[in-house]
Amino acid sequence: MGIAERKLEEKQEMRKRILDAARKIFLEKGYEKASIRNIANEISYSPGMIYFHFKDKSEVFYELHKEGFRLLMTRLKVLDSVADPFERLKAVGRVFIQFAQDNKDYYNLMFIEEPASKTGEAGGFQIAKEAISHLIELIGECQRQGRFQHADIEDFSFMFLSSVHGICALFCKDRTTNFQNKTNEELMEHGYACFVSLLEKG
Amino acid sequence: MGIAERKLEEKQEMRKRILDAARKIFLEKGYEKASIRNIANEISYSPGMIYFHFKDKSEVFYELHKEGFRLLMTRLKVLDSVADPFERLKAVGRVFIQFAQDNKDYYNLMFIEEPASKTGEAGGFQIAKEAISHLIELIGECQRQGRFQHADIEDFSFMFLSSVHGICALFCKDRTTNFQNKTNEELMEHGYACFVSLLEKG
């Protein structure tokens, strides 16, 4: 069945071409302002064609959503080599912040914006769930080393994630401009350092 | 000039009627999905009429944006009676979180969503600036009482705001569902308590 195979490949290639165009448009304009017509135009096809390859706009979006998570995960995987769990935890936050700085638009797509119809909840959010399990486990390790003894693991994990996400979210929505004496990057890094020094005392 | 006065009043009343409808629609559907036609329909006027009273959709939005800030500020003002600055700081966080819980949609409008054209930057963001100045001052007071000695005030303020906002932002975008053993409210409050206990050690 060499023909069916080739057909499948062609279809996947078309999917890829659509996603490449969608990535460009989505990251450029954000979810709402990007249009199916823009994406189709980018690759010189009719808008309707996209609906042969994807269910709707939000499905295209969630493909990139997942892509963003894979990107972030790749960066986080590197930290497996860090032996000390607390050092690893601190690095997780730094990687998160660095990721947000390098990929403001992805970060928006992944954690802030979201299409109304949650087509890919199972897809995009599954990865998020795994990431959180990882974080909880990591904090468990820290506790086994004597850190954060009095805290509930889930509460503490949520708090850690909130703090890091808060830094990134303020950055991504340009709410950092009200703190003026520093660049955004400095503010984020100093803010995180500040948080870390609290952690070190706990 | 009793007539001119009455005319002005009528115009302001029309503005108010539009804003009442807009509040309902915006808080119900969010910025993007709410439409000028929805709002106009709500008060049985033509869509075009709104453009006589407001420059565009984002100007209507920013009026509610400011309204949300006034609401939050009213809640924060109550804390002026709390003498101890650190107690006041802790309460500020609680009020923020409570506000987000009670007014999820306002919180979204105020801190997360935003129209592309930033008509009311001067308006809505001015209040935010004041609020931050207040926060910085409050943290300064805490320092004068011996707390957070080693931290830069701006960095620390940003960190505090990030943590609190992070908690609220995760809640408002339904990213709390991945922590399952608690209700959202419990998770937020326990998470914040966790953060506060870190502060108490710093």
Add this chain to the structure above:
DNA sequence: CTAGTTTGTTAAACGGTGTTCATTTAAAAT
């Protein structure tokens, strides 16, 4: 090799969006 079927694509259409503008209506000023 032909006839029929499947597949990928298109153009047009539907009902929606923000916004503009000529036109109408009604009230105020002359």
Add this chain to the structure above:
DNA sequence: ATTTTAAATGAACACCGTTTAACAAACTAG
């Protein structure tokens, strides 16, 4: 009573996501 002004309208413009009838190309069966 007539002119001027202010307020509201509704049609129009250029978009939007999505559906669908039509269509050409490619594949399959006889």
